[in-house]
Amino acid sequence: MRKITLKILTRISTRIVASGLILVIALFIYGIIGSIIIMDLNFIDSIYYTVTTMATVGYGDYLPHTGIQKMFATTLAIGGVGLLAYVFNLILTNFQERMSRFSKGARKMGTIKNMDDYFILCGYGRVGKVVFEELTQRNQNVIVIDKSEEVCENINESNSVVVLQRDATEDDLISELAGEKCNSVIISTGDDVTNLFIVLTIRETNQNTWIVTRASKMENISRLRKAGADKIVSPEVIGGKDLYYEATTPHVLRLTVRHSSDEILNEFKVISKYGCTLETIDYHIPGIETPLKRKIKTMNMEDGMRYTNYLKSHPDAKAALDNLYNSTNNIHSHLISGPDRATFDKLIKDLETKEKILGKNLSDKEIAKMTRKYLE
Known part of the structure; x- marks a missing residue:
């Protein structure tokens, strides 16, 4: 004492x-x-x-x-x-x-010592607040580190939330906390230089810690990766994608269809014929509302040919794909982007001659209700 x-x-x-x-x-x-x-x-x-x-x-x-x-x-x-x-x-x-x-x-x-595991969140700004809410909604243990006294006072602490008013760039405490019990360090300050220093500070003593950091500028992504960040998230890139999808919403079509894996190429020929892009494929497993989503994002016919040839030369991959189609009773949905509604109308008419179309712009809930009969 x-x-x-x-x-x-x-x-x-x-x-x-x-x-x-x-x-x-x-x-x-x-x-x-x-x-x-x-x-x-x-x-x-x-x-x-x-x-x-x-x-x-x-x-x-x-x-x-x-x-x-x-x-x-x-x-x-x-x-x-x-x-x-x-x-x-x-x-x-x-x-x-x-x-x-x-x-x-x-x-x-x-309190931290009594936690079995935890996430460390550096920076409680606009992005950090969203991350914090996602973590607490999932009942995760969170250690928030922010140098602002006002910010720290406005965060409610509990047995699963600890708030430390510290400057992570000048304090070795974060290196101590980012040890074996740390699931991940999430760095969400708006300053890339600060984020870089925090990454370097942690990496000096913790080689295996999973570090996810924010990058405000595209040119700093490579620097953060070289410093030791495992994952770099740029709100600039994510925001750009969101803006694109929101802008194309009037020109996006979700078609729920039923066909076997042998008809993939014929389907893709029609999609590429009208200058449309196959964005994703959702595989609907009976009884499960949330589908298995697969990103495709291609309108190049060469990609379709290359994929078909790959399946022909790799029977194991073809067998795995057939198993997936069988488990979904050949029901899946395509998210297709295109130039306008008139093009979509032509595309749908052409596809109807080659495969069974179960619905247009159906929700996951509607599709789950449709596939429930296959559980009986």
């Missing part, structure tokens, strides 16, 4: 100590000058009289006689008592605050 007290005392704000010292010196100078001019004392006696009066000791060897001398002695005594009490109160208050922070910090570290 003595070590802790000494440690806190040595960290008392220099601003508080400096301001208190300046006030004491100012009153001390006032006392010396007043003692020389008003009390007619020499310099040495002025220092002695000022100290004894400010400290309210008053040995009585120098007594004020005139009215102005008494007024001077009164102001010096009151000023000394009040100032010393004020400075002492400042130091005591700061000491109590630091003791409280130390105690709170010890409790937080105790």
